[in-house]
Amino acid sequence: MSKLDKYLRLDQFPHFACSGCGHGIALASMVRAIDKLELDQNTTIMVCAIGCAGRLPVYLNFPSIRTAHGRALTIATGIKLANPKLKVIVFMGDGDAAAIGGNHLIHAARRNIDMTAIIAINEIYGMTGGQYAPTTKSGHFASTAPFGMIEPQMDICKLVEAAGATFVARGDIYHVVELEKLMLKAISHKGFSVVEALTNCPTQFGRRNKNSRPSEMIKNIKEMTITKKQAEQLSKEELEHKLLRGILIDKERPEYIEEYDRITNFQEEGSLK
Amino acid sequence: MNKKVLMQGNQAIAEAALAAGMKVCAGYPITPSTEVVELLSRKLPAYGGRFIQMEDEIASIGVIIGASAAGKKAMTATSGPGFSLMQELLGYAAMVEIPIVIYNAQRVGPSTGGATMPQQGDIMQTKWGSHGESPRIALCPSSVEEAYNLTITAFNLSEKYMVPVVILADEILAHIRESITIPESDSFEIINRRNNAPPQEEYLPYKVDHTGIPILPPLGGGYRYNISGMIHGDKGVPNLAPETIDYCIQRINSKLKKHYNDIVMVEKMEEENSKIAVLAYGSTARPAKGAVKMAIENGIKVDFIRLITIWPFPEREVREIARRVDKILVPEMNYEGQVAGLVKQSIEGAAEVVQFNKISGLPIYVEEIYNQIIKIERGEK
Ligand SMILES: Cc1ncc(C[n+]2csc(CCOP(=O)(O)OP(=O)(O)O)c2C)c(N)n1
Ligand code: SF4
Numbered sequence: 001m002s003k004l005d006k007y008l009r010l011d012q013f014p015h016f017a018c019s020g021c022g023h024g025i026a027l028a029s030m031v032r033a034i035d036k037l038e039l040d041q042n043t044t045i046m047v048c049a050i051g052c053a054g055r056l057p058v059y060l061n062f063p064s065i066r067t068a069h070g071r072a073l074t075i076a077t078g079i080k081l082a083n084p085k086l087k088v089i090v091f092m093g094d095g096d097a098a099a100i101g102g103n104h105l106i107h108a109a110r111r112n113i114d115m116t117a118i119i120a121i122n123e124i125y126g127m128t129g130g131q132y133a134p135t136t137k138s139g140h141f142a143s144t145a146p147f148g149m150i151e152p153q154m155d156i157c158k159l160v161e162a163a164g165a166t167f168v169a170r171g172d173i174y175h176v177v178e179l180e181k182l183m184l185k186a187i188s189h190k191g192f193s194v195v196e197a198l199t200n201c202p203t204q205f206g207r208r209n210k211n212s213r214p215s216e217m218i219k220n221i222k223e224m225t226i227t228k229k230q231a232e233q234l235s236k237e238e239l240e241h242k243l244l245r246g247i248l249i250d251k252e253r254p255e256y257i258e259e260y261d262r263i264t265n266f267q268e269e270g271s272l273k
Numbered sequence: 274m275n276k277k278v279l280m281q282g283n284q285a286i287a288e289a290a291l292a293a294g295m296k297v298c299a300g301y302p303i304t305p306s307t308e309v310v311e312l313l314s315r316k317l318p319a320y321g322g323r324f325i326q327m328e329d330e331i332a333s334i335g336v337i338i339g340a341s342a343a344g345k346k347a348m349t350a351t352s353g354p355g356f357s358l359m360q361e362l363l364g365y366a367a368m369v370e371i372p373i374v375i376y377n378a379q380r381v382g383p384s385t386g387g388a389t390m391p392q393q394g395d396i397m398q399t400k401w402g403s404h405g406e407s408p409r410i411a412l413c414p415s416s417v418e419e420a421y422n423l424t425i426t427a428f429n430l431s432e433k434y435m436v437p438v439v440i441l442a443d444e445i446l447a448h449i450r451e452s453i454t455i456p457e458s459d460s461f462e463i464i465n466r467r468n469n470a471p472p473q474e475e476y477l478p479y480k481v482d483h484t485g486i487p488i489l490p491p492l493g494g495g496y497r498y499n500i501s502g503m504i505h506g507d508k509g510v511p512n513l514a515p516e517t518i519d520y521c522i523q524r525i526n527s528k529l530k531k532h533y534n535d536i537v538m539v540e541k542m543e544e545e546n547s548k549i550a551v552l553a554y555g556s557t558a559r560p561a562k563g564a565v566k567m568a569i570e571n572g573i574k575v576d577f578i579r580l581i582t583i584w585p586f587p588e589r590e591v592r593e594i595a596r597r598v599d600k601i602l603v604p605e606m607n608y609e610g611q612v613a614g615l616v617k618q619s620i621e622g623a624a625e626v627v628q629f630n631k632i633s634g635l636p637i638y639v640e641e642i643y644n645q646i647i648k649i650e651r652g653e654k
Binding site: 086104 | 296297299318319320321322323325327328329331332333334335336337338339340341342343344345347361362365369491492493494495496497498499500501502503510511
């Protein structure tokens with residue numbers, strides 16, 4: 001038995017994910033961060049929705065709520081308005097968070113309610129069989145982009161930064177120790193925090209892009225990301241196909257519910273525990 | 274002491290929600306419901322509650338589901354276009370049995386239709402607008418005072434039966450101002466959802482007792498269960514075994530049938546040996562009642578039945594009326610006759626249903642219904 005077993009709904013195993021799927025690594029990093037932070041398992045709420053990434057938190061032994069595709073952040077917002085003392089963590093796929101749920105992501109970042117959104121980026125819709133996501137790179141193939149992706153890739157970190165997120169970080173499942181640290185920082189941050197975790201989907205993305213060996217895919221991810229320091233050494237051209245890794249934004253701004261309660265002279269009634 | 278005040282329908286709904294203990298409201302402005310969110314944005318903080326204007330109606334219903342899952346009574350207010358956007362999560366709330374209250378002030382549809390005019394076009398959408406089959410309760414107030422009382426009832430039924438409740442009013446009721454009597458806060462019952470779950474080790478969220486209603490403690494309240502829109506058994510985790518699918522869908526849909534008598538409300542006026550009945554609901558019920566009274570004054574015997582609960586449909590009460598009379602007149606502000614269709618389905622030919630549909634965005638007037646009664650009396654309809 002591992003010391004993390006207490007965070008798992010062991011009776012739900014075996015899980016549904018494919019072997020070689022990177023989502024589990026991202027999820028495990030989150031669990032280790034929660035363990036390091038010694039968060040209370042009863043008052044840390046897992047919110048998720050639909051997709052391979054969206055289904056994973058159901059395996060975790062926290063109070064959990066899984067809603068309709070794209071709507072996790074709205075449910076999370078409601079939980080916080082009802083009881084701001086709860087710790088709320090939202091785990092989503094890139095389609096879930098940035099396509100169907102994109103509008104909610106923008107406005108959640110703008111409001112700055114104290115919660116953490118973890119977005120597992122695999123460049124594809126895994127659950128539905130390999131259709132393209134807003135994060136699919138131009139030229140990559142998907143079941144609905146049989147001639148290659150035409151649309152430009154969406155940079156979710158830039159999007160939420162522009163929308164006003166107060167903590168934004170990008171990590172990947174190769175640099176897993178770093179990913180855990182980023183998640184730890186994000187979860188401890190006061191305000192709306194976002195961690196983008198680059199993961200791999202060998203089954204639906206790899207297969208269509210001539211690289212379905214998980215180890216190869218993870219190596220590619222490793223080569224795709226660089227730290228700020230490494231970036232300083234590179235030319236503009238060299239930077240073009242790289243993604244910055246690490247904490248991208250970390251700032252303070254009044255937290256929405258604290259601000260709401262202050263300006264409205266909110267009168268606590270009974271026990272908003 | 275009861276208080277007499279002049280109130281707009283929307284205002285009565287907002288005030289009653291506060292009286293019912295509603296603590297979270299999320300909404301997106303839309304005529305003719307907007308006054309509700311405006312009023313609640315001002316008043317909620319003093320009641321220990323919070324209001325938020327969301328980016329759209331999908332987000333609004335998401336917020337109230339989340340808030341309710343965390344243990345607070347929650348509501349949203351909307352109209353046609355917004356109600357359409359809410360359908361997926363309305364079905365979700367019914368599936369996961371998280372109580373919410375939605376106020377839908379019906380306006381002229383389809384599409385943008387006419388924002389400032391009434392219609393009764395969302396009867397079917399309320400029950401069948403989201404995919405699959407799932408339960409809900411819908412209540413149709415026809416006066417401002419009743420809107421106040423039914424809003425409290427809406428929260429009570431929602432908490433008691435762990436089900437979404439729709440207050441299905443229309444633009445007339447939303448904007449009309451009437452003098453109403455506000456009951457003293459200790460004169461009406463407030464029902465809160467059950468919170469007597471067994472200890473965590475024995476607890477299964479969707480295991481129900483004889484009531485058929487699950488006990489779902491607030492998220493963060495010490496229980497670590499899962500809420501999921503996927504088919505689930507007692508444990509609440511996804512389970513697609515054929516017998517679980519069968520059980521899950523049967524259970525959520527049959528629970529309201531079990532408590533039919535507690536949920537279904539109608540108002541009736543019966544005459545001896547009448548051959549005609551008028552069946553109406555919402556704002557149309559007032560001119561309908563006026564027309565029935567006029568007919569009786571003029572020596573024509575007419576029964577009157579007003580459906581207060583529209584979902585679950587009051588089929589027993591409607592069947593009883595059908596046994597008494599030959600013809601049932603159903604005036605509605607819609608094209609198809611959405612309730613007339615339900616009446617026909619319920620009575621299986623026991624009486625003839627005569628439709629009177631008006632879709633001009635104007636209210637149905639007393640004289641119009643009276644003329645219909647005369648025509649039926651003369652055998653012209
Ligand atoms: C409203 C709605 N539209 C479409 C779907 C079908 N659907 C399920 S998962 C999914 C995509 C998930 O992709 P992503 O969020 O990237 O997660 P992944 O499976 O790749 O982890 C889609 C389109 C749905 N369940 N609901
Ligand atoms: S389809 Fe892709 S994302 Fe889904 S479990 Fe398999 S590898 Fe993971």
